[in-house]
Amino acid sequence: xxxxxxxxxxxxxxxxxxxxxxxxxxxxxxxxxxxxxxxxxxxxxxxxxxxxxxxxxxxxxxxxxxxxxxxxxxxxxxxxxxxxxxxxxxxxxxxxxxxxxxxxxxxxxxxxxxxxxxxxxxxxxxxxxxxxxxxxxxxxxxxxxxxxxxxxxxxxxxxxxxxxxxxxxxxxxxxxxxxxxxxxxxxxxxxxxxxxxxxxxxxxxxxxxxxxxxxxxxxxxxxxxxxxxxxxxxxxxxxxxxxxxxxxxxxxxxxxxxxxxxxxxxxxxxxxxxxxxxxxxxxx
Numbered sequence: 001x002x003x004x005x006x007x008x009x010x011x012x013x014x015x016x017x018x019x020x021x022x023x024x025x026x027x028x029x030x031x032x033x034x035x036x037x038x039x040x041x042x043x044x045x046x047x048x049x050x051x052x053x054x055x056x057x058x059x060x061x062x063x064x065x066x067x068x069x070x071x072x073x074x075x076x077x078x079x080x081x082x083x084x085x086x087x088x089x090x091x092x093x094x095x096x097x098x099x100x101x102x103x104x105x106x107x108x109x110x111x112x113x114x115x116x117x118x119x120x121x122x123x124x125x126x127x128x129x130x131x132x133x134x135x136x137x138x139x140x141x142x143x144x145x146x147x148x149x150x151x152x153x154x155x156x157x158x159x160x161x162x163x164x165x166x167x168x169x170x171x172x173x174x175x176x177x178x179x180x181x182x183x184x185x186x187x188x189x190x191x192x193x194x195x196x197x198x199x200x201x202x203x204x205x206x207x208x209x210x211x212x213x214x215x216x217x218x219x220x221x222x223x224x225x226x227x228x229x230x231x232x233x234x235x236x237x238x239x240x241x242x243x244x245x246x247x248x249x250x251x252x253x254x255x256x257x258x259x260x261x262x263x264x265x266x267x268x269x270x271x272x273x274x275x276x277x278x279x280x281x282x283x284x
Contacts, residue, residue, distance in 0.1 A: 058088040060119050067123040070155075071105050076121065079103060088113055104148050128155075129189050130163040130205065134175045141166070143190070145182025147175060159200065161189070165208030181207040184228060188213050191231045198235055212258065223254040237263075 060083055065076050080096050093111045100109040100123065108124040128140040131151050138151035141163060149155075163185050168178040184207045192199035204216040206223070215224045215235060220242075226234045234257040241263065245252065249267050256264035 058116055060084055060086050060088060060091065061117040063119045063121060065121045065123065067125065069125055071103065071123065071125065075103075076100070076123070080121070083119060088115060088117065088119075091119070128158060128160060130185065131158075131160050132163045132166045132175075132177070134167050137175065138162075139175060141177075141182075141185075143186060145177050145179075145186050147177065161202045162204045164204065164206040180210055184210060184213055187228075188215075188226070188231050192235075195232050195236075198232065198239070201239075214254070222252045225254060225256040225258060227258040234258075 063077070063080070063083065065073055068076055079099050079102070083091070083096055091113065093113070097109050097111050100106050100111075100121070105125050106123055107126045110122045112120045112122075114120055126142045126146075126148050128148055129143050130141045132139045132141045132147065140148040140151050140155060140158075140160075142148050145166070166177050166181050166185065168176045168181075185205055188205060188207075189199070192202070201217050202215055203218040206214040206216075211228055212225050213228060213231070215226055216222070217224070224235065224238050237257060238255055245255070245263075245265060249265055251268050253266040253268050256266075
């Protein structure tokens with residue numbers, strides 16, 4: 001029989017409770033470290049920006065201009081006077097963009113930095129669709145019937161119709177465009193974009209009568225009245241019938257195409273009504 005002696009309690013492993021950590025001390029150290037890193041980062045960034053903004057390496061040395069068709073490169077540079085040599089990082093792009101937008105030729109513009117020393121300028125120009133005549137003065141008109149610029153020798157390559165009757169009432173020979181007449185002129189010209197073969201033959205448009213636009217073709221003094229809609233079909237009808245009309249009435253003052261199924265022709269002396277088949281007016 002084995003008798004076990006009781007264990008000596010002096011040699012029992014002491015059961016020691018682990019020391020309780022104080023979370024607030026740890027969090028305080030972490031937070032303090034983060035704050036120190038943030039301060040150091042801010043100071044470093046500030047120093048880098050100060051150094052870069054004062055560096056002669058980051059200044060505008062080159063400027064690329066795209067999209068300018070009517071504005072010359074020199075005109076764009078003049079509008080952006082002060083951009084060359086400016087610091088790339090502190091350059092106020094919106095300020096210079098607004099200066100570009102001040103040009104009547106510029107519909108929209110974008111300016112971008114390309115480090116280390118290049119500025120890229122992209123211009124969207126307004127496109128002239130006609131030449132508005134106000135008294136003895138000619139002006140280029142865009143697709144909103146707004147005046148772009150004075151028409152002159154630099155624009156002689158533009159093959160555009162003269163537009164009469166745009167002036168607002170009460171302005172005499174002024175250059176304020178009447179909104180309704182402008183809309184009528186633009187509607188007629190835009191309708192003809194689907195038929196460039198007809199558009200290129202037109203030399204003059206008159207919108208003085210809001211209900212009755214008139215068109216004159218190149219080499220033809222006859223005023224063709226086309227109303228305020230259905231422009232393409234009516235102009236095609238005139239082109240189809242013109243040889244027959246010329247045989248019957250050599251000297252025509254105007255032709256009125258506003259009425260379906262018939263054409264009214266006015267010679268220089270009297271008004272004659274010429275009956276025509278409906279299919280002739282349909283352009284078929």
